[in-house]
Amino acid sequence: MTFDIEQELEQINQYTRKAVAQDDVYIFTLTLCDNEVDRDFERFTPEALAQLAELFKGKTGLFDHSCKSEQQSARVFATWVEADPVRKTSQGEPYTTLKARAYMIRTKENEALIAEIEGGIKKEVSVGCAMGSLCCSVCGADRRTEGCDHRKGHTYNGQLCHDVLRDARDAYEWSFVAVPAQREAGVTKAFLKEAPMKPDILETVKAADNGLSLSKPQLRQLQKEIAQLEQAGAEAAAYRAKLLSEIGRGVTLALPQIDKSLFLEGCKAMHAQDLERLCDTLNKQTRDMQRRPQLFAKTEQTPTDNQAFCI
Ligand SMILES: [Zn+2]
Numbered sequence: 271m272t273f274d275i276e277q278e279l280e281q282i283n284q285y286t287r288k289a290v291a292q293d294d295v296y297i298f299t300l301t302l303c304d305n306e307v308d309r310d311f312e313r314f315t316p317e318a319l320a321q322l323a324e325l326f327k328g329k330t331g332l333f334d335h336s337c338k339s340e341q342q343s344a345r346v347f348a349t350w351v352e353a354d355p356v357r358k359t360s361q362g363e364p365y366t367t368l369k370a371r372a373y374m375i376r377t378k379e380n381e382a383l384i385a386e387i388e389g390g391i392k393k394e395v396s397v398g399c400a401m402g403s404l405c406c407s408v409c410g411a412d413r414r415t416e417g418c419d420h421r422k423g424h425t426y427n428g429q430l431c432h433d434v435l436r437d438a439r440d441a442y443e444w445s446f447v448a449v450p451a452q453r454e455a456g457v458t459k460a461f462l463k464e465a466p467m468k469p470d471i472l473e474t475v476k477a478a479d480n481g482l483s484l485s486k487p488q489l490r491q492l493q494k495e496i497a498q499l500e501q502a503g504a505e506a507a508a509y510r511a512k513l514l515s516e517i518g519r520g521v522t523l524a525l526p527q528i529d530k531s532l533f534l535e536g537c538k539a540m541h542a543q544d545l546e547r548l549c550d551t552l553n554k555q556t557r558d559m560q561r562r563p564q565l566f567a568k569t570e571q572t573p574t575d576n577q578a579f580c581i
Contacts, residue, residue: 271299273297273371275292278297278347278348278371278373279291279292279295281347281348282295282297282347282373284347285328285345285347290375293376294375294376295373295374295375295376296373296374296375296376296380296384296387297371297372297373298344298371298372298373298387299369299370299371299372300331300346300369300370300371300372300395300444301367301368301369301370301395302322302326302346302349302367302368302369302370302395302397302444303319303322303367303368303397304319304359304365304366304367304368305319305359305361305363305365305366305367306359306360306365307359307360307361307430307432310422310433311422311423311430311431311432311433312404312422312432312433312434312435313359313361313407313432313433313434313435314368314435315434315435315436316351316353316363316364316366317436318401318435318436318437318438319351319366319367319368320351321437321438322349322368322397322399322438322441323349323350323351323368324349325399325438325440325441326346326349326368326370326397326441326444327346327347327348327349328345328346328347329345329346329441329442329443329444330343330344330345330346330443330444331343331344331345331346331372331395331443331444331445331446332443332444332445332446343374344372344373344374345372345373345374346370346371346372346444347371347372347373348370348371349368349369349370349371350368350369351366351367351368351369352366352367352369353365353366354366354367360430394446395444395445395446396444396445396446397441397444398441398442398443398444398445399438399439399440399441399442400438400439400440400441400442401435401436401437401438401439402436402437402438402439402483402485403434403435403436403437403485404433404434404435404436405433405434405436406418406420406431406433406434407429407430407431407432407433407434408420408426408429408431410486411487412485412486412487412488413433414485415485415487415488416487437483471488471491471492471495472492472495474488475492506542509542510542510545513542513545513546513549514534514537514538514545516549516552516553517533517534517537517545517548517549517552518530518534520549520552520553520555520556521533521534521552523552523556523559524552524555524556524559525552525555
């Protein structure tokens with residue numbers, strides 16, 4: 271791959287406070303990560319590498335974790351994904367790497383460091399990133415939200431179990447380290463796995479205030495919860511309908527002078543507890559009224575009896 275210095279300086283100057291010239295900067299190429307299963311038995315998909323390519327633009331790299339001064343840092347100003355037309359990974363995919371061009375401002379302090387990079391001594395890079403999906407390569411289960419019995423590094427039916435990393439959410443800094451995790455080009459990735467969601471998916475949804483992305487198992491869990499809520503809702507609606515029907519019957523019997531449909535319309539806004547109370551009141555009223563004609567009959571009969579007695 272060839273690089274056009276004018277074009278690169280233009281790209282670099284998007285990140286600098288004042289424009290730099292060719293002599294001011296040291297530019298080098300990095301391999302940030304690839305799609306091979308690494309020493310941690312984890313693997314980025316080529317799609318994840320493409321997402322990381324965008325996320326790593328402008329990100330700073332450190333050469334020494336204990337020394338975070340300006341002089342000891344470099345910045346990625348261009349990234350691209352390179353697929354090898356011939357070479358295949360252990361998983362049978364075209365071997366794909368995420369490459370970057372980075373620059374550092376030449377100073378007296380980093381002369382030695384530049385010499386080390388030139389000499390190929392410092393070439394191990396670790397990348398920090400957040401991945402939205404981390405799945406078992408054997409069964410596809412999300413490692414963070416649902417467990418499975420497959421263990422990383424073990425072989426199942428001739429298949430090496432590892433974690434498949436997808437859905438790159440963020441890229442943090444990258445740095446040169448002594449021991450790389452990725453076999454190729456000395457790259458490791460001390461990536462920060464995002465905290466798993468709360469076990470109660472509904473709580474997660476309720477607490478979300480800035481969008482939410484769900485894994486497949488989380489989506490299944492949410493769909494199950496929705497189905498349960500729909501069932502409970504249907505049962506509650508049936509109970510309310512039963513109460514309203516009973517209230518309608520009560521109104522007809524106990525309050526015949528009232529417009530029943532208007533009365534029921536008003537009832538619709540009431541809570542189930544209030545509907546229950548209203549229903550009880552109307553039922554009691556109806557029972558009292560059904561009892562009353564017998565009492566009237568008795569009082570009417572009394573004088574008759576008396577009359578009979580008098581006779
Ligand atoms: Zn599994």
